[in-house]
Amino acid sequence: MPDLSRRTFLRFAAASVAGAACSPRALPQKLIPFLVPPDEIVPGRPLFYRTVCRACPAGCGVTARTREGRAVKLEGNPEDPIGRGALCARGQAELQHLYAPDRLAGPRRRGADGQLAPVGWDEAEDALAAALSAAAAKGPGRIRMLTRAEPGSAGAVQKALLRALGGRDEDRLVFEPLDPMPLRAAEEALFGAPQLPVHDLSAARTVVAFGADFLETWLSPVELTRQLAEGRGRAGPERTRLWWVGPRLSATGMSADRWLRARSGGELALALALLRWLFEPGHLAALPPELAPLAGRVAALDAAALLRRAGLAREDLEALGRELAARRPSALLGPGAASQGGDATQLAAVLLLCNLALGNLGRTVLHGLDPLEDPPAPFAEVNGLLGECAAGAVDVLLLHHADPVGALPAALRAGDALARVPLVVTFASRPDASGARAHLHLPDHHPLEAFGEITPRRGVVALGQPAMTPVGDTRAAAQVLLELGGRLPQPAAHFPFGDLWELLQARAELFLRPVAAGATDLGPVLHAAQERGGVYSEASPAPVTLDAAAAARFLTAPAEPPAAAAAGAGALDLVLFPTALRGDGQGPRPPWLDEVSDTVTTLSWTAWAELSPATAARLGLAAGDLVAVSTGAGRAELPVYLYPGLRDDAVAVPLGGAEALALLPAGVDAASGALAFAGQRAAVARAGRRVALPVLEGSPYQEGRAIVKNVSAAAPAVKRPDLSATMYEEPKHPVHRWALAVDLDKCTGCDACVVACYAENNVPVMGREAAVMGRQMGWIRIERYLGEVRGGRLRIDLMPMMCQQCTNAPCEPVCPVYATYHTPEGLNAQVYNRCVGTRYCSNNCPYKVRTFNWRDAQFARPLDWQLNPDVTVRSKGVMEKCTFCVQRIRYAEGVAKDEGRPVRDGEITPACAQTCPAQAIVFGDANDPTSRVSRLAAAPRGFAALEEVNTLPAVTYLARVREEDL
Structure with a gap:
């Protein structure tokens, strides 16, 4: 008998004692948890799992950090070719979906009294199987499914079950409200396949976004942000301009070097005028020969009329055309939701033709990488499904992570349509607007609790795996469908897999065999792929061939905008726009996304109506006034926010809430069937009341203080004050001087760093009332400063602001109990159990980066499971602030000490730097002259915030580069 370790002996001994009372199957999981922990779990040391984010269709890879069996932090997977180790704000907030207090703990069934009551899984599945069998007996079309995109095993199970029930392919619809379907339709018309192109903005010298908010919600924001930042990292004329x-x-527009203030719906007119300009002799050296048949149609376009429709001048077109002709390659992007009107497919097609004329196809606009698996259904088909539901033609409706009531225009009355369906089944894990009409709730696992895989791109298979045991009595939706298949009559509904893991292993043959290098046993290969987070192989872009006859149909002048009388005298263009924090409106948002302020407006916890200062003055309105915004579809009351980054003839309302849906008619882009967000007119009238806005900003202007520095090609260096004269000896940092560098030319204000700081440092959510009083607790904020509007240009400066870890820290000498002090490594430490809350430190801080706990933090169960055990939860009456994630510093120092070596540059990464899609934040040791942070601190663009105060911060900002010659 081989020798047994002490741990193995104790495990066997404990099992023998409990064997009489416990089922053998349950022994490994439920036997006195962690008294004899698994070998890979060491108390106090994190364990990491690679999985995939499902917060949006982009499919970024995720690394889940767990402690003692629970996930406490999500970060990007550095091996994932899409996210490359970064994660957006919504991806960071997925942790709160996992631990949401309102998350359904198990299956529920609505009784005759209309109330939901708990039911066992077997009973629920039996009832659903019986209903499915009865509906299938009536013929095809009686069972319908509305689901999010599932290009993987979950989608395969859904299709298999519907086929087993005699269903048709069209009985299952994929619902993605913000999917760029007009771009798919334009690609199919011009190039023969309804694919989405993949972009390489890092190779582009100029990027032009026609309403495509690619830094927020369009296509793959994390990937596109990184690419833009790579281009911004190039110096001189090779720097990417936007x-x-x-x-x-928008937030994407704030990062732009030039803003063309086109009228709402005028993007198409400008795109047509630009195409005509490119075709004019002498502007391009040569046009691709496949465009030659279009020359006559393009020449017939009236550029002057198009520019009038766009609300722009000839000089704007000339400047854009010269820019694109001289700076190649480039990339023209669009449309986005804000520019997705009734002519969105035409806009997408014209932009593709411009990209073709400029030689961008195959260089910055890549084809052949879309897997074309599980594409979303056009809005027109979803609307047709609602019509069938309302007509009583549907017996069973399955909703899988789809909330049509919460994401479709209120004019469609989706809730009434669902009320006509005898059985509505939702797999949502949290209550949503559609779930309120459902009869059976079968809550799905969170992605951190389940196996699965998706194919977001050709050559990329992202693998999901459980990072922890399920929080409640939930069950993977795909597993439920597999079990339903076993309950249906045989052999039509034969499902050979016992569970989802067996299915994943079987499907692994499809994507592992090409990379298995001839291995006969794919088990180890699959295990290695799960440790990596996916299967990543090279996929080459494919060339496309233009259908000139189809392209000619798109070369017509756009229709004139609707008359003002459609919404009453003085009506304004209605601009509906998505934001990174609000998303598409499906389901409840995590508290972090409500608490963190919108970058553009600094508002939180509310929707709003934006008006330009001139329009507000004309209407006699001020910030905080409630106004009634009315369209032909409906009416919504919203508080006014004054924003100079909006045309005077427009009113703007964010998507992601009931207010925008109340105003949105059910219009479509006829060519693609997509919902038309743009092209409406709205009347604005005073509602007679005022509300206090939950706004983070103090003054939105710098008042001439030049807090945020800018440089240009003519003056590429920041002029810094001479601070060499000192009265007292400065503190010494003999070993390390931890420091941070923030490149403002790369920062986009995406708020990912803010949400990551909430997650890493147990920052409490205080709610709307506290936000109105300015009592947000965030340790980092995105400061936004507005400039003057000159010549149609508005300069907006962004600055992430956290504790500056000053060498001459004003906060330290005023603390009467020495709760804040300077460490030998240059950190301004805070001893929470010593602090008595005098707030002297905050009063003396010129950066106002300390927050005060006015009340004890509230973490309703199981939301308290998200808390990082390495960080203290602060109590009422205590000051708190950023510490550069000192817990990460100490952990890395301990590892280096154990290994007998110094800390390596880049080994320590605070949460804000780790998640930044733009890689705008760099952390390191300023004592090391070879470290990245030291080199950035010495760069010509480097400066410190309020440098003249002589606090000697450890944070260096790199000035924003302004292309004033544009």
């Missing part, structure tokens, strides 16, 4: 076209300066 142009924004649209009536409103």
Whole structure:
């Protein structure tokens, strides 16, 4: 008998004692948890799992950090070719979906009294199987499914079950409200396949976004943000420039070097005028020969009329055309939701033709990488499904992570349509608007609790795996469908897999065999792929061939905008726009996304109506006034926010809430069937009341203080004050001087760093009332400063602001109990159990980066499971602030000490730097002259915030580069 370790002996001994009372199957999982922990779990040391984010269709890879069996932090997977180790704000907030207090703990069934009551899984599945069998007996079309995109095993199970029930392919619809379906339709018309192109913005010298908010919600924001930042990292004329076209300066537009203030719906007119300009002799050296048949149609376009429709001048077109002709390759992107009107497919097609004329196809706009698996259904088909439901033609409706009531225009009355279906089944894990009409709730696992895989791109298979045991009595939706298959009559519904893991192993043959290098046993190969987070192989872009006859149909002038009388005298263009925090409106948002302020407005916890200062003055309105915004579809009351980044003839309302849906008619882009968000007119009238806005900003202007520095090609260096004269000896940092560098030319204000800080440091959510009083607790904020509007241009400066870890820290000498002090490594430490809350430190801080706990933090169960055990939860009456994630510093120092070596540069990464898609934040040791942070601190663009105060911060900002010559 081989020798047994002490741990193995104790495990066997404990099992023998409990064997009489416990089922053998349950022994490994439920026998006195962690008294004899698994070998890979060491108390106090994190364990990491690679999985995939499902917060949006992009499919970024995720690394889940767990402690003692529970997930406490999500970060990007550095091996994932899409996210490359970064994660957006919504991806960070997925942790709160996992631990949401309102998450359904198990299956529920609605009784005759209309109330939901718990039911066992077997009973629920039996009832559903019986209903499915009865509906299938009536013929095809009686069972319908509405689901999110599932390009993987879950989608395969859904299709298999519907086929087993005699269903048709069209009985299952994929519902993605913000999917760029007009771009798919344009690609199919021009190039023969309804694919989405993949972009390489890092190779582009100029990027022009026609309402495509690619830094927020369009296509793959994390990937596109990284690519733009890579281009911004190039110096001189090779630096990537960004142009924004649209009536409103969005968060993506704030990063632009030039804003063309096109009228709402004028993006198409400008695109047509630009195509005509490119075709004019002498502007391009040569046009691709496949465009030659279009020359006559393009020449017939009236550029002057198009520019009038766009609300722009000839000089704007000339400047854009010269920019694109001289700076190649480039990339023209669009449409986005804000520019998705009734002519969105035409806009997408014209932009593709411009990209073709400029030689961008195959260089910055890549084809052949879309797996074309599980594409979303057009809005027109979803609307047709609602019509069938309302007509009583559907007996069973399955909703899988789809919330049509919460994401479709209120004019469609989706809730009434669902009320006509005898059995509505939802797999949502949290209550949503559609779930309120459902008869059976079968809550799905969170992605951190389940196996699965998706194919977001050709050559990329992202693998999901459980990072922890399920929080409640939930069950993977695909597993439920597999079990339903076993309950249906045989052999039509034969499902050979016992569970989802067996299915994943069987499907692994499809994507592992090409990379298995001839291995006969794929088990180890699959295990290695799960440790990596997926199967990543090279996929080459494919060339496309233009259908000139189809392209000619798109070369017509756009229709004139609707008359003002459609919404009453003085009506304004209605601009509906998505944001990174609000998403598409499906299901409840995590508290972090409500608490963190919108970058553009600094508002939280509310929707709003934006008006330009001139329009508000004309209407006699001020910030905080409630107004009634009315369209032909409905009416919504919203508080006013004054924003100079909006045309005077427009009113803007964010998507992701009931207010925008109340205003949105059920219009479509006829060519693609997509929902038309743009092209409506709205009347704005005073509602007679005022509300206090939960706004983070103090003054939105720098008042001439030049807090945020800018440089240009003519003056590439920041002029810094001479601070060499000192009265007292400065503190010494003999070993390390931890420091941070923030490149403002790369920062996009995406708020990922803010949400990551909430997650890493147990920052409490205080709610709307506290936000109105300015009592948000965030340790980092995105400061946004507005400039003057000159010549149609608005300069907006962004600055992430956290504790500056000053060498001459004003906060330290005023603390009467020495709760804050300077460490030998340069950190301004905070001793929470010593602090008595005098707030002297906050009063003396010029950066106002300390927050005060006005009340004890509330973490309703199981939300308290998200808490990082390495960070203290602060109590009422205590000051708190950023510490550069000192827990990560100490952990890395301990590892280096155990290994007998110094800490390596880049080994320590605070949460804010780790998640940044733009890689705009760099952390390191300023004592090491070879470290990245030291080199950035010495760069010509480097400066410190409020440098003249002589606090000697450890945070260096790199000035924003302004292309004033544009």
